[in-house]
Amino acid sequence: MRETGSAHVKPYHHGxxxxxxxDAARRxxxxxxxxxxxxxxxxxxxGVSPAAPYHHFKDKTELLEAVAHGGWEALSEMIAQARxxxxxxxxxxxxxxxxxxxxxxxxPALYDLMYDTTRDRTAMPQHAQEEDSGYSQVQNxxxxxxxxxxxxxxxxxxxxxxxxxxxxxxxxxxxKDFQPLKDALGGDEAFLRAILRxxxxxxxxxxxxxxxx
Amino acid sequence: MRETGSAHVKPYHHGxxxxxxxDAARRxxxxxxxxxxxxxxxxxxxGVSPAAPYHHFKDKTELLEAVAHGGWEALSEMIAQARxxxxxxxxxxxxxxxxxxxxxxxxPALYDLMYDTTRDRTAMPQHAQEEDSGYSQVQNxxxxxxxxxxxxxxxxxxxxxxxxxxxxxxxxxxxKDFQPLKDALGGDEAFLRAILRxxxxxxxxxxxxxxxx
DNA sequence: CACCTATCTGAACGGTGTCAACATGATCTT
DNA sequence: AAGATCATGTTGACACCGTTCAGATAGGTG
Numbered sequence: 001m002r003e004t005g006s007a008h009v010k011p012y013h014h015g016x017x018x019x020x021x022x023d024a025a026r027r028x029x030x031x032x033x034x035x036x037x038x039x040x041x042x043x044x045x046x047g048v049s050p051a052a053p054y055h056h057f058k059d060k061t062e063l064l065e066a067v068a069h070g071g072w073e074a075l076s077e078m079i080a081q082a083r084x085x086x087x088x089x090x091x092x093x094x095x096x097x098x099x100x101x102x103x104x105x106x107x108p109a110l111y112d113l114m115y116d117t118t119r120d121r122t123a124m125p126q127h128a129q130e131e132d133s134g135y136s137q138v139q140n141x142x143x144x145x146x147x148x149x150x151x152x153x154x155x156x157x158x159x160x161x162x163x164x165x166x167x168x169x170x171x172x173x174x175x176k177d178f179q180p181l182k183d184a185l186g187g188d189e190a191f192l193r194a195i196l197r198x199x200x201x202x203x204x205x206x207x208x209x210x211x212x213x
Numbered sequence: 214m215r216e217t218g219s220a221h222v223k224p225y226h227h228g229x230x231x232x233x234x235x236d237a238a239r240r241x242x243x244x245x246x247x248x249x250x251x252x253x254x255x256x257x258x259x260g261v262s263p264a265a266p267y268h269h270f271k272d273k274t275e276l277l278e279a280v281a282h283g284g285w286e287a288l289s290e291m292i293a294q295a296r297x298x299x300x301x302x303x304x305x306x307x308x309x310x311x312x313x314x315x316x317x318x319x320x321p322a323l324y325d326l327m328y329d330t331t332r333d334r335t336a337m338p339q340h341a342q343e344e345d346s347g348y349s350q351v352q353n354x355x356x357x358x359x360x361x362x363x364x365x366x367x368x369x370x371x372x373x374x375x376x377x378x379x380x381x382x383x384x385x386x387x388x389k390d391f392q393p394l395k396d397a398l399g400g401d402e403a404f405l406r407a408i409l410r411x412x413x414x415x416x417x418x419x420x421x422x423x424x425x426x
Numbered sequence: 427c428a429c430c431t432a433t434c435t436g437a438a439c440g441g442t443g444t445c446a447a448c449a450t451g452a453t454c455t456t
Numbered sequence: 457a458a459g460a461t462c463a464t465g466t467t468g469a470c471a472c473c474g475t476t477c478a479g480a481t482a483g484g485t486g
Binding site: 427428430432433434437438439440442444445447448449451453454455456 | 462465473475
Binding site for chain 2: 033034035108112115117118153156157158160161162163164165167168169171172174175178181184185194195198199
């Protein structure tokens with residue numbers, strides 16, 4: 001490729017395969033589910049030989065971790081949007097919860113992959129330490145909702161509890177559909193908010209009622 | 214082996230393979246993890262040819278479902294024990310939560326298998342309809358803790374919320390270890406109870422504070 | 427006894443993750 | 457400009473996997 005002439009030239013051997021592979025994996029994941037996500041299928045989808053990925057990822061696991069990482073970024077984005085769009089600061093935590101579960105519902109296979117405990121646990125904690133991670137956003141939203149920011153221990157407990165509760169709801173929603181209850185409550189979002197209301201830490205009232213010593 | 218003489222005779226072709234296979238699968242799961250759980254490995258462990266399982270399970274999936282079913286039964290047992298041993302009725306929900314998370318910690322691979330959303334969703338909901346299922350036990354414990362049993366809709370929401378929260382905590386605990394926080398709080402169980410205290414629905418106070426209309 | 431059916435084995439198929447050997451071509455050095 | 461170098465790609469192979477099918481084996485039934 002001498003000149004950057006027309007549209008789709010292959011500038012290098014491939015271009016940048018790493019990204020192409022991750023994209024291909026994500027495409028397969030959405031279209032055909034986790035069962036169809038083989039390394040060879042990813043290579044096929046990217047138009048490359050089965051051994052090619054090994055020059056960019058030492059393992060199938062490492063590729064999946066890259067895919068999962070992209071998922072965490074997308075989820076953080078969703079959470080940030082929900083936080084920005086919240087009518088009042090104290091609504092933010094609930095809105096984050098809704099956005100979180102919606103993300104899990106819209107990308108069930110990707111969400112499962114993100115939490116796949118078979119792989120190394122490094123992916124999520126590492127991501128949690130970043131500036132605008134979902135975790136720290138939840139923490140800030142809790143403070144905005146009235147959580148005491150000086151009691152670090154309690155704040156961390158509240159953040160973990162919130163995250164666990166919403167994660168549990170998200171996984172549960174993918175596992176069981178609760179359709180009759182949803183209908184009785186008037187739809188998906190109503191059900192969601194009703195459940196969130198039952199998690200104490202998600203309302204200032206709940207927060208207050210749990211302040212002990 | 215013509216006569217039913219001594220201890221381990223093989224009365225039929227094998228005895229009863231279905232159970233032996235499920236046991237073998239459970240053994241592999243605990244010893245080597247989910248990655249090593251191949252149908253062939255299970256057959257090997259049971260001392261039988263790779264094709265033998267197909268006379269008892271139509272699929273690898275069907276075997277895994279049997280294993281998962283056993284897991285649900287064991288979990289129900291744990292919950293029942295926690296409920297019986299609770300000092301006061303209103304402590305039962307919290308104690309159930311502790312027992313639940315402990316079960317998930319002690320059998321991480323089995324727990325993952327039980328919630329594997331790749332398989333058919335029939336396993337868990339079906340089990341939830343049984344008499345002494347974990348789900349209905351949680352519901353009863355909530356009533357004992359002061360939840361209004363006449364408001365069926367609210368009761369179901371509370372049960373789901375409780376289950377989601379504890380499931381989330383269990384999965385999260387297997388995903389991330391929270392060691393520094395655990396140390397600061399004085400151990401595993403202290404951490405666990407601290408988190409549970411932050412789920413509003415798990416304390417009568419939390420229950421009361423969420424009663425709206 | 428002969429027949430039937432359930433259970434198990436052996437061999438085979440296509441698919442998978444992974445690796446070593448080889449090919450290719452962009453970049454660096456001279 | 458020419459040749460060396462190194463990252464990137466391909467081919468072919470290996471062991472293992474889930475699954476199937478034809479045949480062996482043995483219990484139950486007439």
